[in-house]
Amino acid sequence: MKHLFKVLALLLLLCGVAHAAIDTYTFASDAERARYRHLTEELRCPKCQNQNIADSNAPIAKDLRAEIYRMLSAGESDAQIVDYLVLRYGDFVMYKPPLTGRTLLLWCGPAVLLAGGFVVLGIIVRRRRRVRRVPNGLTADEQQRLAQLLARTSAKRTRND
């Protein structure tokens, strides 16, 4: 039992290591803390591809967090900080890249595909409707008899059941 407790305590310590991307910064205000959190979550770590710089343990992400903290403390705006990083690392660092000629497909692609899907759906629906309206070559009398026959057979079937 005592052993188990020791193992658990050790595991708890290891948990702390796994979440090491937590720095101790003191902020002037809660608003500044929120801005720091927002910026580090919106910006992408250049080294680790699919992590933001808030989550990453890469040394470069740590440096960038320190830099963002420094700039925030110096009173720079969010846009200034993002521009500063884009100037050095390119649009890659932004999870939301700006709308330019090169990113047009990225931004509008999904909407275009969705619209295309609706167009195809519309065409199919319209075509089906047209098919249904085509008469089946029976006169009004014949149509009525057909309906009666069908009604009778289905009535018979329910009685037999």
Next chain:
Amino acid sequence: MRRLIFAVPLLVFLGIAAFLYRGLFLDPAELPSALIDKPFPAFSLSGVADERPITQLDLRGKPSLVNIWGTWCVACRTEHPVLNKIAASGVNIHGVNYKDDIAAARKWLSDFHDPYTLNISDPQGTLGLDLGVYGAPETFLVDARGIIRYKHVGIVDERVWREQLAPRYQQLVDEASAP
């Protein structure tokens, strides 16, 4: 016309397949540098060998390779003999000792030979940040006017030098010697 409609799914499939096939051979780790065709960022840092400050102005006059390295960087060790060889053939190579211990850097250079003309010491990584460095080794091609013209991320081996860097370096040398 009706027949063509049946070909649409096939065409869509072929389009997507071509797109994805191309994607197989793209390296997502390779970021296009934001600094191409921009001047080398301003800095004033001391050298690895002595305290004499080096600035971006010292990089002008001759085309050069600016190599970001550190003794902590395993890949830099693989790259080092190649840099020695390139430097021996007369290529102008500058170093940026990125986030490193200066004593370790000096020992490294005396142990493995020093290929660098100028060697900038950047212990805080400030110049590295301005250069958009995200992992050593990285190598920049800088022209005689101090403009960054090309960036290679990763090890410079014989093949990278021969196929990617050497022709571009030669072009910069030709540009510099042209009136």
